[in-house]
Every structure is written in C-alpha cells, then in structure tokens.
Amino acid sequence: MTSDFTYYTPTKVVFGKNTESQVGTLIKEFKGKKVLIHYGSASAKRSGLLDKIITSLIQSGLDYVTLGGVVPNPRLSLVHEGIALCKQEGVDFLLAVGGGSVIDSCKAIGYGLYNEGEVWDFYDRKRVVNGCYPIGAILTLAAAGSEMSSSSVITNEEGDLKRGLNSDTSRCRFAIMNPELTYTLPPYQTMCGAVDIMMHTMERYFTAKGNMFITDGLAEALLKTVIYYAPKLKNKPDDYEGRANLMWASSLSHNGLTSAGNSSPGDWAPHQLEHEIGGMFDVAHGAGLSAIWNSWATYVYANNPSRFANFGEKVFDLPRTKNVEADALAAIEATKDFFASLDMPINLNQLGIHPTEAQIVEMAEKCTFFGKRTLGDFKTLGKEDLIAIYKNAEK
C-alpha cells in the first residue's frame, strides 16, 4: 500500500578513493568561507586526515578553526562550546570529519547558530527549528547515515537525556565518502555500524499498515548487501568492496529511500529503547540496538506474524512453511543469530549491563517522556510494555 510522501535528499555525494582532497573545492561550491573543522578523537589527527583536509582548505583559500573531542553519544556541552567558538570566529560553514556522532554534533551547532536561544529546547520539543548553518561531511564510519539524513541525536549530560531531532534544514550540503578511511576501524565498531545500518532499514520495514512495494524491494536488497559483506569485514577489514557497500548502504538506509511511500515513517521503538540505554549506560549505539531488538521483536511480532515471516523469506532466504507463526519466530531467530555471528550482543548482559529494577523503570519512564508519548508503530507501546521488553532483554 502506497502512502503520500516527500523525498528530499539534496546532499551531493562524492564517493571514492582520495575524495577527501576535494573538500576545499566543495566548500567553495557551497559558498563557505570560514570553516569549523569538527572531529572526534585524536585518530583523525594521527592518521594525517586533518592535515590533508587543512591543505585542501588552504589551497581553496578558505579560513578555518578546529574543534575536536566529539564522543559517541555526542554531548550537549561540546555543542555549546562549538556554538560559542563559531560565533566568536565568524564561522559560516561546518565541516564534520567523522561518523554520525560528529555529524550530529555539527547539526546541533548549526541549529544553535541559525536560531536564537538554547539549542536543547529543539531536542526537548519546546521549540521548532527554523533553519541550520550549512554542513558538509567527510565520513569515516559507515553506520548512522547522518551524512544524508535529516536527523541528529544529542545527549544532555544533565539528566542523561538522549534525544533525536529531524529537520530537512540540517541535511548535509555534501558528503565525501572514501571507504578506505574506514579500514582502520576496530571490528567491534565496524559491526556496530553494520547493525545500525540494518536497523535504520528494519525500523522502516516494520509498519502497522504496510509499505510501498518497490520500497520493500529496495530495503530487502540493502539488507542483503549488509548481510553479505559485514561477515567478510570481520576477517578482512581492508576489503574495499565490503567497506564501500556498507558505506553507501549507511547513507541509503537513512536518507528516506527505505521509507518512501510506507504507511508510517517506521516503528522506531528499538531505537528509542536504545536511546535510554545509551543515555544511562553510554554503550555503543549499534550494540545497544542488537541487544534490545530480539526482545522487542519477540514482544511485538504477534501483531502481524506474516510481516516477520516475509522478512525472513526475503532477507534471510528462509523457507516458508504453512505455519506463519513459526516462520515469524524463525525470522527473529535468524536475525539474532546473524547479529551474534558479528560478535554483537543479543541481550543486555552480553552488552555488559545489568540494570536494576529501578533503572529499568527509569528508562521506561524517560522513554515515554514521562507518560507524554507512546512508542512504536508496528505495535503501540506504553511504559509497562517497555518495562517488559527491557526485562526480557536482560539475558
């Protein structure tokens, strides 16, 4: 069933080897003059990537300042620091060098520069953004898809709150994607990325009222690509084909292609359940997702077992039987087994966390914005449902 939709992906993707050397030219193309180079760890410096970027900027006659220190689950405090720095220095273009965390931090800085007042208000749904400063990205991690998406997620350390915000105004002007830049990622981070890519598509796949036919086909092809290549990267981290396919899948998974014409933007309960885990325990996002998904799926599948059965057939090539219930459970099992084969946790204990009863209740309360919202689309979930899902996810 096809629903109305808007599809808007203005990001110019420049994909391939050594494409980072084009960054100066691209920023000029998009009218940038003074650039904030925003990045995470010291590895961007060590690897020589920052030097290469700065050389390109200088060659294009661009001015710049730098701000490192972005961490996974990027912090509001650094966003504040970035906004102040950009205002002081007269920055007019934001360059994210990293993965989703760095890009999301840039998006939040961009909102803060464009709009007056406290930027957290937008993430806290108190106000609506009117625009965002222009952003470009040099991607060093295939995972979040933030390089082509409208979304960003920021963690407010005061209260361990992790909140997402979507606005087309924050979509990157360009995204430079060189798969070779991801060769040095540790396997754990690579596999977290693979899970995140899959989950961005799977969240959109499981809707209550059905999807557009072509979109289902595209989503299944994307998922099969990740399933094909992620295991190869476990043993060969410098496999160009694997890195390239995962990188492009990360962008397509989250730019709107896999939800076009679907009856809803997706379920997103697994993501929101994970945001609370990430907010409270600071785990890697992809690992949090794989740890919670099985419990979520087992809790909700009975609402429409044939959708899960179809997923197993099309994505994992499982045979269909006359027992749709059994087929659905086999699909969940296959997904769990696949995550396990990537050495990803499939429950909270494997993730290294053992939440207390009180912590579970706290996560469930925060997740519903203290009773202000329900979660999910495939099945609508309230606080008690979330408590049950967290508990079933423990081991």
Place this chain on the structure above:
Amino acid sequence: MTSDFTYYTPTKVVFGKNTESQVGTLIKEFKGKKVLIHYGSASAKRSGLLDKIITSLIQSGLDYVTLGGVVPNPRLSLVHEGIALCKQEGVDFLLAVGGGSVIDSCKAIGYGLYNEGEVWDFYDRKRVVNGCYPIGAILTLAAAGSEMSSSSVITNEEGDLKRGLNSDTSRCRFAIMNPELTYTLPPYQTMCGAVDIMMHTMERYFTAKGNMFITDGLAEALLKTVIYYAPKLKNKPDDYEGRANLMWASSLSHNGLTSAGNSSPGDWAPHQLEHEIGGMFDVAHGAGLSAIWNSWATYVYANNPSRFANFGEKVFDLPRTKNVEADALAAIEATKDFFASLDMPINLNQLGIHPTEAQIVEMAEKCTFFGKRTLGDFKTLGKEDLIAIYKNAEK
C-alpha cells in the same frame, strides 16, 4: 566492483494524491515569481489540471504565462519559441506539466535562457552549458525519469537529429507526482513508459567491467516492481498501486541510483539506436526501445554471457543451468516475451516501420555522429555493428 561516483539528486519529490495543489507554494519556496507553464496536448486543459495549477499560482501571488504544444520527441522550434517568450515576459521559473518530453523541452528552454547563443550548440556538443533556469515539474506520465534526472533529449527538425544532453544544473527543483494524474493514459503509452523505465535501469545494468553489489540489488528490485505492476495496468488503468509504483520507479530508474558505483554510466547503445529511429520515423520512445533491444542483446551478449544469465535469474527468476550461454539466451527471450506481453513491438516491422537499406545506413552514420564516436560499453559498437543490429531488428 565499486567505482568512484558522484550522486546528486537535489529534486524535492512531493508524491501523492492531490499534490498538484501545492505547486504555488513550492514555486515560492524555490524563489520563483513569474512562471512559464509549459505543457503538451490539450488534454492538460481539458482535464482541468491547468486550471487547478493556475488557481494555485494565483493563490500564491505568482504571475505566469503559458506555452503548450510540446510533442513526443520534443522539437527545437518550440524550444526557440519558449526562450523568446520567457525573455519577453521576464519569466524566472519554468514549470513543466507533462512527461519527459515537456520536462526536456523546459530544460532546453532553461539552458537557452541561462546561456547566450544558440541552444542547439549544447546538444550538438559545440559548447558546454554553464547553468540552467530553475525548473519544477508536475508529472503526468511515468516513463522518462526526466523529473529527477540530469538529462534531456531534443529533436532538431532540420536534419531529423535527436540528441541528448546531461547537466546537473537542469535537475528539477521539485517534482510533484500524483499517480492519479496518469489514470487516463492509453494502455500503449503506459506500456511504452514501463519499457522506458526498465530500459533506464537495464542500460546501467549491462556494463563491461561490472557493477557495485548494492546497486545491482536495487536495480533488480526496481525491475521486478515494473514487471509485477505493468501487466496489471493493462487491465486496470486506475490501479493506484500500479501507477504509484511505476511513477516512483521512473524517477529512481534515471536519477543516478541505479548506476552509483558501477564501472561506467551504462551501455546506452539501445537508447542511441532508438534516438535515430525516433528522429527519422517519429515513433514512441518506449516502443522504439522494445523494438531494438532484442537485436542489440542478441548481438552483444557473447561478450559476457554470465551477465545476461545473472539478469535472467535475478530479474525474471529463471533457473540457472550449467550452460551459461543457454541461460543468457533464455534471459533475452524472457525479456522479449515480457515486452510482447505488454503489447510492445519486439522488432521494427511490429513498430510499423520498414527502413530501406539506405535509411539503415543513414541511421547508423548519424548514430556514430558520422564516424566521430563509437557506441556502447558492454560491447563497443561502430557503424557496421549498428547496421547489423538495425537489420537484425527488422522482423
């Protein structure tokens, strides 16, 4: 194998029922003030669509002029007329109401307005375009994919020359896609569209040096969608799901998604072979493509039979045998049979044309730009090859 690529699809797609009523708001969003409403036949007027558009423009406080009369294989003379009219009237935004022909005519007008001198020079490769006036589209035909693509094709009546031109600067600012607007299309035109959509993907599928894994999967899913829905539309032209899936497939087929990371932009010999047929005999583009494809495929498949065998397996669910040659031929046969099942011609005689020997030689000469270029990527073709393909296509 993944090659470097740029992917740039800035067109804002607004898809669904009654979306044409948003046209005024969208033109304002993209800074238009005085609009050329460019369209084809009187049916846009009769159906009430033009009135609806004009109402929306007036409500948004926009000024406009109209220019109808675009025909399939759109003519250079009308492009000249459009350029003169827009200059005289101070038009700053071009609105195409129709299918690929109208959008392509708009693109040519946009080039002519932005760049000095004779616009045909750009199509004739004498000069390179520097930009294009902004264009929006209201799509009434799922076929050419021009609403999201960088390409346009214009026919110069003097010399029966049909030439294509690609430039990112001509990509539509927005595309309004209401599948219901295509309900009244005659079956022949609908099926011509289905062939064109498939061919835009198939041209990109058959490369000499291989494609990106994920792109192959997406292309196959798109083709399977057309194969699933086109036959249904033969009997039920107002099937919303069929119309919607074909419409979205038409855009995705030609916006760059199905060639991202491939070793070349595609083969495109079938298109170029058809351009000469269309230029000389003025046939419907999709029908010309289905009439020539079989002869092209039979002529070239031996360069890499396993590629055709793979196509048959993934797109038409054909079984694989130990005989890759036989599998390749079975794939060609299945494609031919499918086109025939849509009542599309599978040779030139069925297309209603019986070219003379001299006409075939003339088409082959024009197609190679009188010896200045070869065609194809899957297999490189010269004048003698083209003559053979045209001859084998006769019946």
